[in-house]
Every structure is written in structure tokens, then in C-alpha cells.
Amino acid sequence: MAENIAIDLRAVSKVFGSGPDEVRALDAVSLQIRDGEFFTLLGPSGCGKTTLLRLLAGFEQPTQGEIRLHGQELSGLPPFRRPVNTVFQSYALFPHMTVAQNVSFGLEMQGTSKAEIGRRVDEMLELVKLAGYGRRKPAQLSGGQQQRVALARALANRPKVLLLDEPLSALDLKLRKEMQIELKRLQNDTGITFVFVTHDQEEALTMSDRLVVMDSGKALQIGSPREIYEHPENRFVADFIGETNLLVARVDSADGESGTFRLPSGARVQGRSRDGLSAGAEVTLALRPERAELSDDPDAPLRGRIENVVYFGTDTLYQVSVNEVGLFRVRSQNVNGGMAAAGIGSTVGISFAPDAIQVLRD
Amino acid sequence: MANRTAAPKPVSLKRFPGLATGAAFFFVYLYLPILFVVFLSFNENRIATIWTGFTFDWYPLVLGNADVLRAAQNSLIVATFASVIATMAATLAALAMTQGRAMRRQEVVNGSLALPLLIPEIVTAVATLIFFVAIGMPLGLLTITAAHTVFCIPFAYLPIRARLEGMDPSLREAAFDLYANERQAFFRVTLPLLWPGILSGLLLAFIVSLDNFVITFFVSGPGSTTLPVYIYGMIRTGVTPEVNAVSALLLLVSLVLVTVALLLSRRET
Amino acid sequence: MSTREAQAERPVEPQAAPQSAPQAAKGAMRGDLGAVRREMARRLALLTPAMGIIILVMVVPLALMLTYSFLTSARYGGVIWEFSTDAYLQFLFVRDLDDSLLFNDTYLRIFARSFGLSLATMGVALLIGFPAALFIALQPPKYRTMLIFLVTIPFWTNLLVRNYAWILLLRDRGLINNTLMDLGVISQPLPLIYNNFGITLGLVYSFIPFMVLPIYASLEKLDWRLVEAAYDLGANRWEALKRVIIPLAKPGIIAGSVLVFVPSLGAYITPQLLGGGRNLMIGNLIQLQFGASQNWPFGAALAFILLAIVLLALVLWALRARRSGTSLKEVEIG
Numbered sequence: 001m002a003e004n005i006a007i008d009l010r011a012v013s014k015v016f017g018s019g020p021d022e023v024r025a026l027d028a029v030s031l032q033i034r035d036g037e038f039f040t041l042l043g044p045s046g047c048g049k050t051t052l053l054r055l056l057a058g059f060e061q062p063t064q065g066e067i068r069l070h071g072q073e074l075s076g077l078p079p080f081r082r083p084v085n086t087v088f089q090s091y092a093l094f095p096h097m098t099v100a101q102n103v104s105f106g107l108e109m110q111g112t113s114k115a116e117i118g119r120r121v122d123e124m125l126e127l128v129k130l131a132g133y134g135r136r137k138p139a140q141l142s143g144g145q146q147q148r149v150a151l152a153r154a155l156a157n158r159p160k161v162l163l164l165d166e167p168l169s170a171l172d173l174k175l176r177k178e179m180q181i182e183l184k185r186l187q188n189d190t191g192i193t194f195v196f197v198t199h200d201q202e203e204a205l206t207m208s209d210r211l212v213v214m215d216s217g218k219a220l221q222i223g224s225p226r227e228i229y230e231h232p233e234n235r236f237v238a239d240f241i242g243e244t245n246l247l248v249a250r251v252d253s254a255d256g257e258s259g260t261f262r263l264p265s266g267a268r269v270q271g272r273s274r275d276g277l278s279a280g281a282e283v284t285l286a287l288r289p290e291r292a293e294l295s296d297d298p299d300a301p302l303r304g305r306i307e308n309v310v311y312f313g314t315d316t317l318y319q320v321s322v323n324e325v326g327l328f329r330v331r332s333q334n335v336n337g338g339m340a341a342a343g344i345g346s347t348v349g350i351s352f353a354p355d356a357i358q359v360l361r362d
Numbered sequence: 363m364a365n366r367t368a369a370p371k372p373v374s375l376k377r378f379p380g381l382a383t384g385a386a387f388f389f390v391y392l393y394l395p396i397l398f399v400v401f402l403s404f405n406e407n408r409i410a411t412i413w414t415g416f417t418f419d420w421y422p423l424v425l426g427n428a429d430v431l432r433a434a435q436n437s438l439i440v441a442t443f444a445s446v447i448a449t450m451a452a453t454l455a456a457l458a459m460t461q462g463r464a465m466r467r468q469e470v471v472n473g474s475l476a477l478p479l480l481i482p483e484i485v486t487a488v489a490t491l492i493f494f495v496a497i498g499m500p501l502g503l504l505t506i507t508a509a510h511t512v513f514c515i516p517f518a519y520l521p522i523r524a525r526l527e528g529m530d531p532s533l534r535e536a537a538f539d540l541y542a543n544e545r546q547a548f549f550r551v552t553l554p555l556l557w558p559g560i561l562s563g564l565l566l567a568f569i570v571s572l573d574n575f576v577i578t579f580f581v582s583g584p585g586s587t588t589l590p591v592y593i594y595g596m597i598r599t600g601v602t603p604e605v606n607a608v609s610a611l612l613l614l615v616s617l618v619l620v621t622v623a624l625l626l627s628r629r630e631t
Numbered sequence: 632m633s634t635r636e637a638q639a640e641r642p643v644e645p646q647a648a649p650q651s652a653p654q655a656a657k658g659a660m661r662g663d664l665g666a667v668r669r670e671m672a673r674r675l676a677l678l679t680p681a682m683g684i685i686i687l688v689m690v691v692p693l694a695l696m697l698t699y700s701f702l703t704s705a706r707y708g709g710v711i712w713e714f715s716t717d718a719y720l721q722f723l724f725v726r727d728l729d730d731s732l733l734f735n736d737t738y739l740r741i742f743a744r745s746f747g748l749s750l751a752t753m754g755v756a757l758l759i760g761f762p763a764a765l766f767i768a769l770q771p772p773k774y775r776t777m778l779i780f781l782v783t784i785p786f787w788t789n790l791l792v793r794n795y796a797w798i799l800l801l802r803d804r805g806l807i808n809n810t811l812m813d814l815g816v817i818s819q820p821l822p823l824i825y826n827n828f829g830i831t832l833g834l835v836y837s838f839i840p841f842m843v844l845p846i847y848a849s850l851e852k853l854d855w856r857l858v859e860a861a862y863d864l865g866a867n868r869w870e871a872l873k874r875v876i877i878p879l880a881k882p883g884i885i886a887g888s889v890l891v892f893v894p895s896l897g898a899y900i901t902p903q904l905l906g907g908g909r910n911l912m913i914g915n916l917i918q919l920q921f922g923a924s925q926n927w928p929f930g931a932a933l934a935f936i937l938l939a940i941v942l943l944a945l946v947l948w949a950l951r952a953r954r955s956g957t958s959l960k961e962v963e964i965g
Contacts, residue, residue, distance in 0.1 A: 079862040092860035106864030384762030395796035451680035458677035482897025493692035573789040609792040620787040
């Protein structure tokens, strides 16, 4: 796999300020981004994802650690000597230049011939479906069109890696959905490695080949959307991506990766963990609401009283108060018109399959 | 710190080679002449620009000179009257221009109020001289004060308008809502908040009046010499330590007043 | 006054009293015309003192000056109330013995010199002022305020004193020549003063804050991400400066140039003190007509020509600024 690594970060830290004002924006982040993949940096604002992107672009230099691009050390190289380009959150289109001048800017800087520039600009505007818009000024375009110009401007240089800093955050929902598909298409067509920053977990899950979840300057978990969603490793990831029920439990017996856990209610459930389990230890279990079911089974591991029912169209959310656990959420699909049987105030059991339980590391 | 890689020289993209040097040159250029005047005002040597020793003698000499004192007194009288009248007029104008809905021809009024800033001083000086002579008004402190009041207005107007524009209009509306009438709203709400802007405008108007030379030179008559006009006369007869001392004093007054004015105008609303 | 009355007296401005109950809104509809009229009356009353002073002591005098330029000169100053275009003819011609007009470029050349010196002043001020403005704009905000304060201070100190200071520096036995001679760099004093060099230096010094402040104002507003985008697309510092920073600072550069050019053209003190009386500019020529020459109509005509040039420059600038969408307010100093 090593030959397919586009970006290799080794224990990269970034500290801003000094003394009491010191802010550790990135804390020993190590990760590898594969050539040609759509990689997403996901996390809440202030988690360090944008700092990481700015380090890759060269606007900031790491305080510690190494950044390699296809094996070449990048530290110390100014942005204008890096074969990467950025699509800025604000687009940063030059307001005093036309669309075509914006798109040709990078090529001119590299000394590309006039004829080649003209050809490439047309090609790029075609690619982002803005052919014929070359002579307009950015201010004459809609937000979505400006977004496309920013993409064309960056892609015109055929960068080894394209960095996208929350590029869709300024667009309204409908346009954002369109652009998500558009971005995926562009990435497929060009085969360029995309590094995409977002705080929108749904966007991250739908678009990425792989993603990293970040918080407080740390890379918490790296993996495919499916791995991250179905096997969150810790409380933050489980909570940040989708809805989760967290249960504190004690390891009853362990056998390699699987084990039996005792819930506060006394019920025992089966679960799996990638780490070794030791009997008696306290662990946190994560359970997605859609993997749990309401049941009439008197032996269901959890029992509670339905406090609230929220109808979502495709599914219905039940908030069930369970003794010693608190509010537990169950989502059930509204097949065949939905299940109207369980109303507020009724007592129900909650059951789930063993593989629905995830054991968290912290 | 073991894994700290040999950090490459950090490249700050906000630095441009030679820029700091250029800026340093600029500030030296800006301040060297002023500081040199002050420096020479302490020079014992009467004739040359050569430093021969420190003395404080020129200051008492200048401050004991009856002509200097009379000129300074004239300057203070003119500056006080001109700046106070201009500030009152400017405050009212600023209130008219910032409160209530946007007005047609607002640009025209704003432009007229800035007119004294846009017209070359020498033109204003000529026009004002002709005006006073034509209406038969003897040149003296009155004509100087009238001429100064005109160019003081925009200097007072700008900080006051800026302050008013930075003020939340709903404060005045809240006063109305709580049964204050126009007068009460002004004296109880607007004026207390506007004070720093008014003071700032007053001080700036005072400084420009105190420092004005060209217009004063044209419309002053015998016996109404102001300090800058007096200094001009001294310079024409030659470079002397007395000129340096008076100049240094004038610089000091401006410096103190402008510092206070700018600090006032920066105060949060 | 009772609260009722106070309430009744409340101005009924539709946008001024949004939270005060339905009767205000109704009043705004019914009495809209009356309210607008009251509002205008209040405005007019407030504007009267300032506008009155400016009209009486500025606009009327300017009109009078224009009138004087078409009158006949009295021998010892003042005018005779007789229409004459002599003042304007004198600008371009002299009367020969046989009363025919001969072209005379003496005054035109003084205007041309003033233009040349003002353009040079503008150029030098831009060359020195732009790097300073850029440097200040790139500093952290807390230093910026202080540096801008330092740029403003000299503007508020006495112009006469500031020009006088240059005499101390530039004259034959001034600081610069003395230092250079002491160091043995030169044996004879350099001619730094009483020539165009001295005047330009003094003019730049007098008006350079007008160049730095508007340029700084545009640079400070500049979105630094645009510069980052230029770097990202392969521009080095010089290219980023040339292609992005300078074009975006253009409104400030133009404003600064106008604000330096205009007062330079009408300068009086600087050419008087640093030009040594032999190097006249328009300002000195005008003053002469009210001093030694005692030709008031000609002085008034010269002042009017200067005013016309300046206003033309300002109008062109305002039109350009309007077209490019920058308002004059943005570059106001204060």
C-alpha cells in the first residue's frame, strides 16, 4: 500500500501563541491519505481540521512533525511551491478579475503558454458547466456558480491534491445536495485526491471514501464511513456521528473479542470489542437507535415507559425512560403505515441483536 | 521534544522583503524634522545648527517676550471662539444628518459641510479677504475668528457624526417609548452618549484654528497677529533659537490636544 | 408638561417608533405628510447654523471672488466696479505698446511648474507611503492602531513649523550638509534647499498622511484569503503584490493621490519657505497679487482658475469612485 500514499502526516502538531495564550490546534496527528481517494476531515468547529488543511496548503508551518506528499517533505515549502490547490470556504475569488482571469491565474503563474491557458480555461469551465461565463466578474455570479469557479480555478492547475475547506457551507440545502453529487463526479472524472473539510457528518458519510473524526486537535478515528458509523471506537465519535444510546456496563465474562456485559438493570447482553476485555471492568456500550426494537418480550434486556413519540415520516422515534439508564431512543421504520400500538405512557421492552452493541474505548 | 524535527525557517507569508525597512524609513522621515526642532530648542549655541551644550534659557526668554505673549493670547481667543461656535453648529448639523430616515440630497449637505476641506486654503484666504474688504469690515480678531469658524466646522463635524452613526438608534426610540419628548431624549440620552465625540471635535477644531497660518495671514490686520503669523515673521528674519523654542511649544500643545481628542473619539459608545 | 402631552408631542416617524403601540403606527399612516413636514422643518432648523456660516463666510466670498476677477484693478489694491476681462487676458497675454495682445507664457509656466511639482510630490508620497501603509496593515491589530496614530499626529501639528524644521535640516549649514561634510563625504554643501528638490521634499512631508491613511484603509479591509489564494495558485510574493494586493488597494491609492495632489497644487507655505521666493508656485503667485503687485482682479482670477482645476480633479475622482462602487466616505480622514 505504501506506494499509494499521497499524503503522510507523522506526529504533526501546531501550536499558536505562547505562554498563557498558547493554543494547541493540532496534537500529534498521524494519518495517511491514499492516492486518488476522497478523504474527509470531520469534526466540530475548533477541532483542528482547518488548521490541518492550512498546513497541507502551506499557509501555516507545523510546530512539530513531518508532512510528506508522495514521499517529498513539504515543511518549509511556501504554498506557491506546492503541487496542491485549495478551494476556500469563502471561495476567495479575485473580485477585480473576470472568471476566466481567475481560472487562468495559476497557469499564468506557472508560465504556461497563452494557447495552452486558453484551452485549459475553456476545458475547466466546461467541466464545471460554466462554459460561456468566462467574461463575467465573480460578483455577477450566484453562490453556486462562484463555487464552481473556485473549483475550476483550483483544478486548472492539475494539483496532486485538492484541498476543500468547507466549500459547501455557504450554499442552501438544495444547492448543497447538488454540489455534493457534482464534487463526487469531479473527483471520479479527474482522479485527483480530494481532502475535504466539513463539520457536517451526513456530508462526510455520503461523500467520503475514508474520513477522520477530529476533536480538540486529535485524530480520534480513521476509517470508511461504514466503519466509523458502525464501529465507533469512543464516546465522542459515537455521539458526533449519528444518534447513539450510551450504556454503562460491567464486563461479566470475556472470550477474546466477544463478551457478556451486565447492565445496571441486571440484564445481561452480548457484545463485541476489538480490544481485549477483562472481566469486572466498567465499559461504555453504544447502541444506535435504529438497531434497537420495541418488543413485548418480558425477558427484553431493558424495560421502560414511553415518554415521547416523534413521527419522522420514514421512521418514528420513541423516547423510552429506562430505570438507571435514563432516556433511551429507539427508531423504528414506518413499514406498512407504522406501528401505532405503542403510545405514550405504555411500558415496553427494548431488545437488540448482539452485533448491535459496540464497546467503546473510553 | 525528542521528536521535534529540524524546524525549517518559518516562512511568514505576511512578510515582504524590505517592507519593514521602508516603513522604518517612513517613520524616521515623519518624525526626525519635528524632533530636531525640539532638540535644537535646547541648544545653547545661538547661531549655528551645531550642538554646543544644553540650555533651558530660550523658553523663559520666549515666554517673557511681550509680542509672543500677545500673539499667543490672540491665537487662544480666536481658537476658543471659533472652535466653540463651530462645534455647536456642527453638533446640530450632525444631529440633523444622522437621526431619522435617510434624506434626499443628503450627499449635497455632507459635501457642503466638507467644502472647507476641499477648497485650497489659498483660495479660501483670497475669497475671505475680498469679502471682508467688500463689506467694509476692518481686519482684526473678528474677521480671523469668522474665517476660522468656517474651516473648523468640518473638523468638528466628522468625529461627532461618526459617534452618532455608531450609536444605536433604538436608544433614542426607547427614550420616546418611555415618554421622553424630543428635548428630554436629547439631554438625557443622546447628549451624554455624544459627549466624547463633541469634545473630540472641539479639540480638533481648536488645534486647526490654533495652527492655521495661510488664511489668518490674509485676514489679519495690525494688532491681530496670531502665533503662527508671528512665527512666520520670525522665520523670515532668520533661524534663531527663539523660533525653535516657540515652535517646540506649539508642537507640544498640538500633541497633547490631539492625543486627548483621539483617545476620546476611540472611547466605546 | 403631563405625560399625555409628552406622548402627543412624540414625533411620529414610521421607523422611529416601531415598538410604541398601535396608535403610533396609525398616526404614521394618517399623519404621514404632516410628520414628514415636521421632520423636514426640524432638519432645516438644525442645519441652519452650520450651513449659514459656510454659505455666508465661504460660498458668498467665493462668488464675490469670481465677481472681482471680472472687475478693473485699482492702482493701490482693491477694485474699481467696472467690468473687465483684463485679469483673464493677463493670464495668457501682455499688452504691447500699440495695445495688441502678445502671448506671454510666464504665468502658464508657473502653473505648469506647480503641476509638475504636485505630480512629483504625489509620486514620491506614493512610493514612500504605500510600503508604510502595507506594513501597518500587516501588523497585529493592537499595533496597527498605534502606528496609525503615529501617522496622524504630524497632520495635527503646525504646518509652518513642520516646514521650518526642514530649513534646519536642508540648509547649507543644516543637519544633513553638516553631517555629510563632517563625515568627509562631501566638501561643499549640497544644494538641498531653495530649489525644486527642497519644495518637493517639503510638500511630500506636509501631505504624506493623506496618502498613507486611505491606502491603509483599503489594505486593512483587504481579505487576506485572496492573497492566500494567489499563493495557493503559485504566485510568489511579488506576483501576489502586483496582481492582487495593489489592484485591490487601487481605490485607496487613487484617493491618496488626489488628496496629496490637491493641497500640493495650492501650497503656499512650502514654496515660500523651502523655495526661497525664487521658485514660485500658484499659491505664491496669488499672494503676490494681494501684496507687492496689488492687482486684486488678477489674484482673484488666478484663485478662480486654481479652484476650477481642483474641483475638476475632485469631480472626476468622485465620478470614478461612484462607478467603481467605493464611496468617498470610506476614504475620509478623521
